[in-house]
Amino acid sequence: MHDEHALSQDIYEKEIDPDFIAPKYWVDLLSHAIKSLYQYYFNNNTGFDIVSVIPAKKNKNPRLENLLERISKNFIGGVNFIPDLFIFSENARSLKTLNQQQRYVEITNTLFLNDKYRNLVRGKRVLIIDDVITTGATFERAFSILNENQSYIVLGLCLAKTVSINETSKICDSCGRTMRILKNSDTEIRFWGCTGFNDTNTPCSHTESIVVKDCPLCGRSMYKHYNRQHNSYFLSCEGWNKNPKCTYSESL
Ligand SMILES: [Zn+2]
Ligand SMILES: [Zn+2]
Known part of the structure; x- marks a missing residue:
């Protein structure tokens, strides 16, 4: 990465x-x-x-x-x-x-x-x-x-x-297929995408954000986000809309 x-x-x-x-x-x-x-x-x-x-x-x-x-x-x-x-x-x-x-x-x-x-x-x-x-x-x-x-x-x-990210796979919670690391061509942010995405019979569009680090305040996961207005990246705690709420974030 x-x-x-x-x-x-x-x-x-x-x-x-x-x-x-x-x-x-x-x-x-x-x-x-x-x-x-x-x-x-x-x-x-x-x-x-x-x-x-x-x-x-x-x-x-x-x-x-x-x-x-x-x-x-x-x-x-x-x-x-x-x-x-x-x-x-x-x-x-x-x-x-x-x-x-x-x-x-x-x-x-x-x-x-x-x-x-x-x-x-x-x-x-x-x-x-x-x-x-x-x-x-x-x-x-x-x-x-x-x-x-x-x-x-x-x-x-x-x-x-060399670390091959393709060899690092995880299992899709939704269908059990393997997941791959893909990249959003617009924001350039990487994410996990199910390999069943293109399957014609039983497609699966499950995706997951990639955990970058644990939140130093509450210990939950932090993900990378893109701020279009400032063309910049930041990490934010997944607790921003959960209870108990945590609004911790870091600029990148
Ligand atoms: Zn799936
Ligand atoms: Zn937090």
Whole structure:
């Protein structure tokens, strides 16, 4: 739900903007993680020897390579930042439409270690950055490549995990079919809609608002609403017309 969370909005932006430039807080966040993660996991302040990224495919915006370049400016020596540690073969395609098994096969056939670093990674502590993890197939492939080449420690770091809202279903109270998250094209507010809506024999038009949070005053559900006059959104307590009445609301 990209409209609900700043990081989700930026991840969504990366999908639609071919010239996407990572926001500064990604640089700051990842720089902090590179400085702190090793100590955090291994209780030892040695730190990483090599930090790399999952590279862009051919003719695509090298957004993570650019991000790595900006991160490297926050470090004075100690860490070897290598944007091209891994390379995709020319025919590599997007994993987006593939299922988990297909992703595994595709990535195994197309992601490789850059030959010139084969000796460099041996015995090293390596951190690999990706922006979004979906099934983990890409990281799995990167780990197995570095294990084959005898890296000492390999960690993966990502900013976000894909959550499929289509897999999150609930049952219709009215007819027992599953419900899906739909979006009102006018207000852009999402809601639960029964999948029986288009059934020709026994249609069901049951819908439910999506609970965004519990009301801090009375504990009942709060829903998102659209104020047409001000072109703005707000949350309101479902108790506004109930007894006992609660008129708590929050602007969004
Ligand atoms: Zn129904
Ligand atoms: Zn309330």
